[in-house]
Amino acid sequence: MADSAPAGPFAVRFNRAFDIATVVAVALWQVVAVGTAVLAYYDQYRSPASVVAIWGAQLLIIVCGAALLLRRKESTAITWSLVAVDLATGVAMAVNCPGEHQLRINWGWTSVGLIGVLLVLHRPVREVVSLLAVNAGIVFVALTAEGEMDRHTVAGFITLLYASASIQLALIAGARVFRFSGGMAAEAAAERWEMATREAVIAEVAAARQDRYREVRRLITGVLRGLADGTVDPADPAVRHRCATAEAMLRQLLAERDDVPNPLLRLLRTGIDETMRRGTVIDLAQVGEMPPMSEEVAAAIAEVPLAxxxxxxxxxxxxxxxxxxxxVSVSVLVDGDALVPETTVADGVTVTSDRDGDLLWVEAGWNEP
Structure with missing residues (x-):
């Protein structure tokens, strides 16, 4: 049976879309909006060349932060080092802006916040709030140091704080919503995948059973007709053997009740069916409930018994x-010249064998780690 689609990778791909959108939004802001502001207010800064350097440094931080985010490289030390550099650019921008123009031309306030959100997008909310508070505090201190804290400046500061923080916190909230929605969508997709796989396996098992019923019918129909019209001798060993083979196959079919059988039982039944078609009468007995196991483990247990x-x-x-x-143990008792194959036994599987005349007994045992 095919494995059901794991929910984890699906959720990662789902959330990655939002991460990419965040990177694109912050990068476009830095290149288009901030780039335009740098050109428009170039001659109003105290050191225009320093402003260009700050713009370039922030762009480099965005590239590094995007690489960490998209590659899912969780590193607290690197993240907070980039955050510290980001805040330092905010301090440099605040110093470069004259006090009377601080709220009008200091694009660094918004840029530092957006870049900070990019860096701590999937970290605890308290860390995001702390970063935004420090960023706002930088501008507040700059205004206070310039003596520009009249009521109009305070109102403008509060308005800009609300506007910038709303956008930045909306990005954080969006990341949380996408993470939650991605998990739900992944679980739903995994459930649909599992249901579809189960239905496919049930249909496959039903078709296989029909083929085996037809095989039994092919084996026994001619014998029954011959017995009915007297053309077949019931004492003939070949007839008895053919009837015994059909009876064993029919008994196994009637004993099967699982729509989705254990992978070990499925492998064994396939090998048993092939052996029966060669004329060997096989009895299959099962004791206890099969534990869950992977296809690889089932194949390792069944390898020697099937051989x-x-x-x-x-x-x-x-x-x-x-x-x-x-x-789990699988034992096989056969007659004839069967031999125990020389094969590398998988980890956790033990093989024991014994011969008595023309009878060979082999047991493959497995203990779950």
């Missing part, structure tokens, strides 16, 4: 036991 079955001559018995939690 031994290929050498069975007339009769064989397969017993699958899971009497204790996390333990």
């Amino acid at each position: 031994v079955l290929t050498g069975a001559r007339e009769n064989a018995r397969v017993t699958v036991v899971s009497a204790t939690p996390g333990h």
